[in-house]
Amino acid sequence: MTKYSALSVFLEGLRGNKSWSRAWRDPEPKAEYDVVIVGGGGHGLATAYYLAKEHGITNVAVVEKGWLGGGNTGRNTTIVRSNYMMPGNTLFYERSMKLWENLSQDLNFNVMISQRGQYNLCHSPGQMDAARRRGNVMRANGIDAELFDRAEVQQRLPYLDYSEHARFPIHGAIYQSRAGTARHDAVAWGFARGADQYGVDILQQREVTGYLYEGGKVVGVQTNKGDIKAGKVALCVAGHSGHLAQMAGLRLPIETHALQAFVTEPYKPLIDTVISFGAAHFYVSQSDKGGLVLGGDLDMYNSYAQRGGLPMVEHTLASAKALIPSLSRLKLLRHWAGVMDMSMDGSPFITKTPVDGLYLNGGWCYGGFKATPASGWCFAHTIAKDAPHEDNAEFTLDRFNRGYQIDEKGVGPQPNAH
Amino acid sequence: MIRIDCPICGLRTETEFTYGADATVTRPAMDETATQPWVDYVFNRDNPRGWHLEYWHHVQGCRQWLVLERNTLTHEVGSCRLAREVDHEAS
Numbered sequence: 001m002t003k004y005s006a007l008s009v010f011l012e013g014l015r016g017n018k019s020w021s022r023a024w025r026d027p028e029p030k031a032e033y034d035v036v037i038v039g040g041g042g043h044g045l046a047t048a049y050y051l052a053k054e055h056g057i058t059n060v061a062v063v064e065k066g067w068l069g070g071g072n073t074g075r076n077t078t079i080v081r082s083n084y085m086m087p088g089n090t091l092f093y094e095r096s097m098k099l100w101e102n103l104s105q106d107l108n109f110n111v112m113i114s115q116r117g118q119y120n121l122c123h124s125p126g127q128m129d130a131a132r133r134r135g136n137v138m139r140a141n142g143i144d145a146e147l148f149d150r151a152e153v154q155q156r157l158p159y160l161d162y163s164e165h166a167r168f169p170i171h172g173a174i175y176q177s178r179a180g181t182a183r184h185d186a187v188a189w190g191f192a193r194g195a196d197q198y199g200v201d202i203l204q205q206r207e208v209t210g211y212l213y214e215g216g217k218v219v220g221v222q223t224n225k226g227d228i229k230a231g232k233v234a235l236c237v238a239g240h241s242g243h244l245a246q247m248a249g250l251r252l253p254i255e256t257h258a259l260q261a262f263v264t265e266p267y268k269p270l271i272d273t274v275i276s277f278g279a280a281h282f283y284v285s286q287s288d289k290g291g292l293v294l295g296g297d298l299d300m301y302n303s304y305a306q307r308g309g310l311p312m313v314e315h316t317l318a319s320a321k322a323l324i325p326s327l328s329r330l331k332l333l334r335h336w337a338g339v340m341d342m343s344m345d346g347s348p349f350i351t352k353t354p355v356d357g358l359y360l361n362g363g364w365c366y367g368g369f370k371a372t373p374a375s376g377w378c379f380a381h382t383i384a385k386d387a388p389h390e391d392n393a394e395f396t397l398d399r400f401n402r403g404y405q406i407d408e409k410g411v412g413p414q415p416n417a418h
Numbered sequence: 419m420i421r422i423d424c425p426i427c428g429l430r431t432e433t434e435f436t437y438g439a440d441a442t443v444t445r446p447a448m449d450e451t452a453t454q455p456w457v458d459y460v461f462n463r464d465n466p467r468g469w470h471l472e473y474w475h476h477v478q479g480c481r482q483w484l485v486l487e488r489n490t491l492t493h494e495v496g497s498c499r500l501a502r503e504v505d506h507e508a509s
Contacts, residue, residue: 242465253461255440256490301420301437302490304467309493310419311433344461400461401453413460416437 004108023189024196029203029228033061035383036221036230038208038244040064041073042184043361043368044236045191045202046376047383049107052198054377055384060200061230062192063223065207069188072239075338076369077261077283077295079274081118081179083145085137088394088406089347094143095391096374097178103373109190111182112288118179118274119148119157121323123168127278131174138176146175159270159324167322168279179274181285187372210247211358218248218357234359234383239339240304241349241362248355252363253344253400255415257298258337259366260308262316264330266290275323282319291333294320298342298366300416308337340366345405346418350379350392359383360397365418420488423498426480438473440464441485441501467491473501 002008002021012020035051037044040062051057064070082097084090104110122128128147135145149172154162160170192202205225212220212227220229237244245252271286281297296316299309313335320327343349343363348371353360361379364371378392388395394406411417420432440463446455468491474484485504487496 240467242463243467246464251458251462251464253463255463255465256467301488302440302465302470302472303493304491305493309432401457414439 004110023193024202026204027201029061029201029206029226030059032220032229033201034059034231035234036060036228036232037062037234037236038221039071039236040068040188040192040202040204041071041236041238042069042187042191042372043238043364043375043379044234045188045195046372047234047236047361047379048195048200048376049191049198050377050380051384052195052200054380057384058199060195061228062195062200062202063206063208063221063228064202064204067204068192068202069185072338072340072364072368073184073188073372075261075336076184076366077285077293078181078184078287078369079118079179079283079285080113080182080370081176081274082143082370083118083120083134083138083174083176083179084408085134086347086406086408089408090137090141090143092374092378092391092395093371094141095377096371097143099373099377100182100370101178103182103187103190107190107194109186109193111186111190113180113182114288115178115180116273116285117175117177118276119153119173119175120276121153121160121173121278122171123279124171128171131172135174144176144178146177148173148175157273157275159326160275161323161325181274181287184369187369191376208244216356218355232357232359232383234361234379236361236379238341238362238364238368241341241360243304245353245360248353248358250353250355252349253397253413254341254363255302256304256339257300257342257416258303258305258308258339259298260296260312260316260335260337262294262313262332263287263291263334264294264327265333267292267330270326277319277323280315280319280322282316282323284320284324292327292330295366298340298416299337304339306337306339308335340364342415342418344400344413344415345407346409346411347406348375348395349397350375350382350395351388351397352382352386353397420493420495422474422484422486422495424476424479424482424484425498425500426482427476430476430479434476434478435484436475436477438475438483441471441473441504469496
């Protein structure tokens with residue numbers, strides 16, 4: 001396997017780029033693995049990578065029904081941040097942020113992490129108070145957060161609507177300077193290449209259709225191309241967790257909902273940061289190619305369809321126009337939807353399940369991308385040690401039985417409201 | 419755009435309605451003291467990939483609560499009935 005470096009790019013350039021090796025193999029599956037991970041997105045591949053790197057467990061397969069990163073890894077708006085304030089969330093997302101900061105070096109693969117900062121806008125004195133509280137919790141946990149008043153925001157983001165006609169007046173913003181964006185496909189590819197180098201088998205075009213049992217314990221998976229035995233089976237299939245858990249007889253505190261995202265035609269550099277609207281569900285950043293990446297709210301009804309409805313297109317674009325009037329004549333280039341595991345408290349699961357031998361990573365709502373490295377890191381720990389790390393100790397299924405929901409937004413058990 | 423055939427107002431677009439919740443869960447009896455039936459009722463869902471019974475509120479129309487049959491994979495819409503009549507049949 002070639003190590004990527006400036007020198008290797010230069011030398012390959014001289015040789016006409018003819019001797020690059022494959023980034024990962026396409027092996028025939030073995031009959032049995034120590035761990036089979038279901039789902040070849042960022043979370044599944046990261047789990048395989050950290051199982052090998054941190055715990056020395058390399059007899060691992062990642063089984064993917066389509067292609068790597070073809071699910072939600074390739075459908076998000078690529079934002080990374082760690083501005084969470086509920087115990088159980090705060091330090092987990094900060095672990096992820098710290099892993100992001102060194103991920104390209106660790107993987108020897110450029111994931112194009114760009115710490116361009118993120119503004120959460122506030123549109124009322126009440127929102128400013130809530131932002132101040134959030135910022136204080138973050139700073140008490142060693143995470144960077146700054147609170148800006150209206151004048152400071154206007155100086156930094158002059159293209160927002162500050163006129164007296166603005167639909168929602170801007171009172172200020174909370175800002176995390178270490179937040180930003182990363183290249184989503186590169187995250188899947190980097191973890192795949194890293195895991196493959198440790199000997200992990202990546203099996204694409206292979207759909208899990210059921211489980212193998214021995215005395216009530218899961219001991220492998222049935223796939224459309226034959227059975228594979230496994231010491232442990234780990235689900236990383238957010239969006240379809242309900243469906244794959246149901247095959248094992250589990251009912252989860254999850255509903256599946258569709259979320260849409262949009263990219264405009266390329267435009268000269270305008271937005272050099274990430275901006276979240278505080279008055280409606282809307283966020284925007286600009287890709288390195290110049291397209292503005294826009295995201296909105298859920299379609300609100302349960303859906304596995306990976307396509308969205310027009311009412312939410314209108315909502316998202318109306319939000320964009322209300323916040324940044326100068327976007328009004330930009331054309332949309334692309335528009336798509338992904339399906340989300342919307343959990344009952346808005347927080348995820350990285351946990352053992354009541355079924356022996358089956359482990360669950362899911363319930364990411366629409367915040368899974370930023371969590372990718374820590375999710376893999378913590379899930380690998382949970383699988384290897386059969387016990388959670390302290391950073392994912394609260395992400396259990398039984399928190400609902402105990403009354404310990406991690407409800408960051410405080411809206412109760414209404415999945416489409418998180 | 420989903421169109422829903424409201425028993426009172428006729429065929430209307432989804433923007434007139436608000437999605438409520440899964441209409442298949444039933445509240446345990448009020449004297450139920452075990453935890454699990456309540457956890458199942460409040461939090462756990464079948465979350466089917468396919469046909470799903472759900473509450474919708476015709477909030478911009480007749481303001482009635484409806485029980486709609488809808489396919490979560492294709493967004494195809496099936497039967498639509500007044501919730502009060504469905505609940506009446508159930509009890």
